[in-house]
Amino acid sequence: MERVFPRESEEGNVEYKLKLAYVSEGRLEELASQLRYRLAEKGGEAFYVLGVSNEGEPIGLSDEEVKVSLENLKRVAEKAGAKINVIREASGKRGKIVEVLVRRCRETLPVQVSVIAVGHADHGKTTTVGVLVTGELDDGDGAVMSKVARYKHEIQMRRTSSVAERLLGFDDEGRVVNYMLTSPLDEASVFLNSSKIVSFIDVGGHERYLRTAAKGLLSHSPDYALLIVAANAGVSQMTKEHLGIALSFRIPVFVAITKTDMVPRERVQEVLNDVIKLLKMPGVNKIPLVIEDVDDVAIAAKNMPSGRVSPIFKLSNRTGEGLDLLKTFLNLLPPRLRWKENLNKPFLLYIDEKFNVPGVGVVVSGLVLQGHVAVDDYVQLGPFRDGSFRSVRIRSIHVRKGVFADSVSAGMSAAFALSNVGYDEIEKGMVLLDKKIAPKAIRKIEAEVFVLHHPTTIKPGYECTFHIHAIRESGKFVQMSKPYLRSGDLAKALIEFRYKPVYVYPGQRFLFREAHTRGVGIILNAYS
Incomplete structure (x- = not known):
């Protein structure tokens, strides 16, 4: 007899079930584990065919057997964090064949907080994020970075060049969900099993990768910025630059001093004093809070959304020093943006x-x-x-x-x-x-700009790259309210996009850059 269905394969996202009659709690868990495997095979979707044997023989089910089987498959799907949907029926030898789409989903979404990791290259941003999300300490030779880096060249150079996102999940009791999973980097499993998600946006810290840092900062709209400063290197120019950009976009900042195991305590204190001095500078005007215990953590987390307090953690990704306090802080950290x-x-x-x-x-x-x-x-x-x-x-x-x-x-x-x-x-x-919006393609904007740094002067005709949310486009200063602009100057300017139109609107903030030039601005008017 010719089979209508091929023999069931142990691989792939298709599962045959002759029928699902009585399902005990123990059997329910077994079937849910099997379903999770099938869902993982094809990115969150699987097909269950009821009324077909493992050999592919289309036996079929009665109406009552179909009803019971679908009810039990629904229980299995709910256990696995999925939903079912009957997509078609066919005739078998003794009854109906039912094909069911099972799709992984979630009814209630976890609380979500986004944190962008910024700071100079080689200060330990990716390693810190990696240690937090995997639960594994580093060996001091790039072991953790090799597990979380996106590209081979990043592992070889030990330097992040792209924008990467990693999830740290907490359950209802504040325990880290990642550490309970077979794969702590499995986004779907972390998302489905967490009541709170901290999404880390890891960006490159070298000056040549500023465009990727700008992309991460602007396109992800983070709640907070984690400024990483290595104890062996201290505060650098890029540390100040990344802090300045975060503050320009009104993102509250907390600090982690890493690599404390590599230097004497006196050096850690010296770097700590430099960070405190930086945070207290005019224009920054933060209240530094050095985290020593859980009481400090609770106070810091509660006051973070205001942006006035900047907690400072002392960490070692090799020994684990300070990591528990940081994880407790992240668990308590509330969402800032009012979506x-x-x-x-x-x-x-x-x-x-x-x-x-x-x-x-x-x-x-x-x-x-x-x-x-x-x-x-x-x-x-x-x-x-x-x-x-x-x-x-x-x-x-x-x-x-x-x-x-x-x-x-x-x-x-x-x-x-x-x-x-x-x-x-x-x-x-x-x-x-x-579809109700009548959009306009914008080719010019009037903006208020502030020059963070420029080696000489900016005059009409000056061209640079503008970052507005996920937009990265070349633009030219056509007119300015001042004859020229230098570092620290504030002015109004008419800016023309050079190569393609964009969709922007008044009130949006942006970053502009070119070589050693850095500036920020806010759109006042937009013209098509």
Whole structure:
């Protein structure tokens, strides 16, 4: 007899079940583990075929057996953090064959706090993040960095050059979820099992990678910045520069002095004094709080959203000194940004990454800044190079790799599968917009600018790179309220984007840079 279905494979995301009758608690856990494996095989989706034997023989089920089997499969899916959806029925030898889509999802989302790790190269940003999320101490020779780095050259150079995101999850009792998992770096498992998520954005600290640092800072809208200072190197120019940029965007900062095991206590105290002096400088004006015990942690976490207090931790990623206090602080650290105020506004998202996924098609990702959007909604994409916008459909939504959602709202990072657009047509910095908005492609802005540093003077005609959220575009100073600008100057300027239009609006803050030039600004008016 010819089989309708191929023999079941132990690999892949397809599972045959003749029927699911009585399921005990012990059996429920076994089936949930099996389902988690199937879900992991194809990024969060699996297909269960009921009424078919492991050999692929289409035996079929009665209506009552279908009903009971679906109820039990629903229990299994809920145990595994997934939902079921019957997609089709067919006839078998003695009854119905039912094909079911099982998709990993989550009803209630965890509390989410985002922290960007900044500071000079080789000061231990990636290692600190890696030790926190894996629970493994470093060996002093790059062992932890090799586990969390994105690219081979980063491991070889021991220097981060890209923007990487890592999750640290806490359960209801404040325990770190990552350490209970087989793979502490599995985003989906951390997300699904946590009541609170701290999302670390790790950026390059070398001057040549400032553009990636700017991208991480602006496109992720972090709640807080973790400034890393190595005890063996101390406060550097890039330490001051990253601190200045974070403060320019009004991001509260806490500090970790790393590598305390490498130097005498006197040196740690010397660096600590330098950090305190830096935080107290005019223009910075923070209240340093050196963390010594849990009482200090509780006070610091409670006052962080105000931005006035800057806690200072002393850490060793080799010995573990100070790590428990830092983890307790992160567990208590509240979200700062008030996303609820943006829930009723029209949907807006800047695209910071794009992918061409086999079997899925074009996928884009970013942070939802306003409103909400659901699967099968139509939104506007643009501006394209000619200044136009196009209607596209949201085919599916991932809130984390392998974790699907029916909808997302302001404050959530997500990836979206899109229809009606090609991969090569999309550019980072484009937006997805509510279809009710009448968008304009902007080619000029009037802005108030502040020059953080420039080696000489800025005059009309000066060109540099502008970072506005996920946008990175070359622009020219066309007119200025002053004849020229130097470090520390504040002025109004008319800026023209050189190569392509963008979607921006008054009130947005931006960073501009070129070689050793650094500046910030706020958009006052936008012109098409």
